Amino acid sequence: MVVSNVRQEDKNLLAQEFVRFAVDAGVLRFGEFKTKAGRISPYFFNAGLFDDGAKMCRLAEFYAKAILASGVEFDMVFGPAYKGIPLAATVAVELARQGRNVPFAYNRKEAKDHGEGGSLVGAPLKGRVLIIDDVMSAGTAARESIALINAAGAQPHAVAIALDRQEMATENGQDVAHSAVQYVRNQLGMQVCTIANLADLLLYLEQGGGGAEQSLQDHHARVLAYRQRYGVNEKG
Template sequence: MEQKLKEFAKELFSIDAIKFGEYKTKVGLMTPVYCDLRVIVSYPKLMETLADLLIWKIQNVERYDLICGVPYTALPIATVVSIKTSIPMVMRRKEAKDYGTKKLIEGVFKPGDNCLIVEDVVTSGSSILETVKDLTGATLKCTDAIILLNREQGGEQFLKNNGIKMHALLSMTQLMQILHEAGCIDKATVQKVENYLATTKVDESVMKKSVPDNRLILSFEARAKLAKNPISEQLFKIMRCKQTTLCVAVDILNSTDLLNFAERVGPHICALKTHIDILEDFHPNLLQPLQEIAKSHNFLLFEDRKFADIGKTVEYQYSKGLYKISSWAPLVTVHSLMGRGVLDAIKTSEGLEKRGVFLLAEASAAGNLISDNYVKETIKMAEEYPELIAGVVCQNPLFLNNPGLIQLCPGVQMENKQDNLGQRYNSPLTVVLEKGADIAVVGRGITQSSDPACAAERYKKMLWDAYLQRIESSS
C-alpha cells in the first residue's frame, strides 16, 4: 500500500491536482503550493484508488457507525468509501434546505452513533469542525477524521484540541518528497515549500473565528452571553435557572381563570403566551396581577398578537387602545409580511423599556401559504434587527449559526396528531432533537388537562431532558 500511495501522489501531479505558484487558501494565507482535489471526480480509477487507500488507513480507527464527507469535495470520496465498506453514510448540508423535510443532516442514524469524517485537505481544520458541530447538533458523536493531505499548518493540533483525532494519508512534506524523487519537481521547489511550512502557521484565534457557533450544541448559559436582545438574554437565563424550555399557550376566555391558571403553571414555565383579545371579560385591572404572578414565578408574558399592518397602525395596536400591549408584555409576535416598518414601529413605540420580538417564519397549521422565499427573507430580517429580535417562530432549525436568537416552536403535544382545524403537533423529543426548538409551546396538552400544574411539570421535564441530550451529545 505504501507503493500504491506513492503512485497515487504522482497521479495527482499528472492530472494537475497539485499546483505550484501563488495561491490563497480558505483561511486567507498565501501559499506556493495548492491542492485542487476536486478534479479527482473526473478520474474514476483514481477515485477508487483513493478509497482503497483511505480504507487501509482507517483500519486503526476503533469504532465508527457512519461516514460523512465534508461538503463538497469530500462527498464523492466518502460515497465511494461507504460503498466499498458497506458502512452507511450521512450527508451534511452547508445550510438547512428550505423545502421538503428541511434537514441539515440527511440519512438514517440513531442518537449516539459515531460518525467518521472524511476530508480532502486540512489547513486549519475549520471545515471539519463545522461539519462536526452540525453532526453533534443532530445527536451524533465524532471522534476521528480521515483525510488525504495534511498541510502541516496547525490544523491537526486544532482538531485535537477540539476532540478530533486526524488520520492523514499524506503530509505536505511527504508529498513533496515523493514528487521530488519521481522527478516531478526540483529541489528548489521542495525547499521553497519547506521554508513556507516552517514559517507559516494558522493562528488558532483565526481558526476559531472561521468556525461558526452551532446553537444546537451550545448551552443556554453560553448563548445568553451571545444574545444581543435584552429579552432573549433574560429568557436564556430564566431557562437555565428554572431548567425549563416550556412556554404555555393559554387560550382561556375568563380573566379569573387566566390568573388562576398562570399561578398554577408558573413554577414550570419560562413564558406564558396569551391572546389577550379573546378574553370575554377583559379589564385593564387584570394586567397588574398578571404581571405580579409572572414576576413571582420568574417567567415572561408573551402576547401572541402577530402584528401585520402598516407601521403607524401597528404602533397604535401595540401601545394604544384597550390592551396597551407594550405596557405589560415584553414579548410579542410579528409577521414579516408587511416589511421592516412593523419592526420600526415596535422598536420606537412607548411602553416597556426592554422588549423582544419573535418573527414568524413558519407555522404549524396545515395548508399555510408561507413560501420558501418568505422564510428566507424573514430570517434575513431577523438578523438585521439584532437588538429587537429575540427569536424566530419556526418548525425547523433555520439559523444554526446565530446562537443569540431563540427558536420557538408551537404545536407540541406528547402524542403526535392533528386537530380538526389543521393544527399539527410534534412530540417534545421530536421538537427539540429533530426540529431544533429552544422553546416549545404547549397549549391544549396542558390547558385541557385535569391537573395543569402536573401536566406542565411533565412537559417541563421531558423538554429539559431532550435539551440536555442535545447539548451533551457534543461533549
C-alpha cells in the same frame, strides 16, 4: 495504539503512491497560490480536480486503506458539504468493497422545508462518526460538522483527510503555533487519519518523483522554505 515498523513502512509507501497519484492527476500543483490565510504557497492541493470516475475510485481506495490501517473506530461516515459529499459516498462504497460496510450521511448548506426536510441526507447520524474531508486549513468545516453530529445525538469521533499541510493555523488573522489538525486532535479530542502530509510531499520532491520526473526536485527548495516559515512542531 502501537504501530509496527512494517505498518509504518506500508503507510509511507501508501503516502508516496498517493502524492504521485495527486501530481499525475493535476490535483497537486506547484507554482504560487494564495491560501485562505493570505499566504503565498508554492503548492496547491485541489481535491475538486479528482473529477472523473477512475480518479474518484482510486482516491476512495487510498482513503479506505489509510482509514483501515489507522485502526480508528467508527460506526458510520459523514461528508460535510460540498467536497465531503462525494468523498463520503465513494469511501463508503470502497470500505464496503474491502469488507467494512457502514452507513453514510452528508449535509446540505441550506435546510429543506419540504419533502423529508432538514439539512441532513442519508443514514441517521448515530454512534461514532468518521468525518471525511479533503484538507483541513482552519478546522472550520470540522467544527461545523461536529455541531451537526452532536445535535443529532451522535458522537463526532474522528476525521479522515487526504493531505495534512502541517502548517500554522490562523486565529483572528494571526498565525498560531498549532495546525488545524493539531487543534482537532488536541483541543477537540478527535483522532485524525491522513493519507499523506507535507513531509511526504517533501520526500517525493526530494526524490524527484521517485525517478519519474527529475524536474520536481526544483520545487523542493521552495516547499521546504515554506515549511520552515509556516510549519508546525510535529510533536505539538
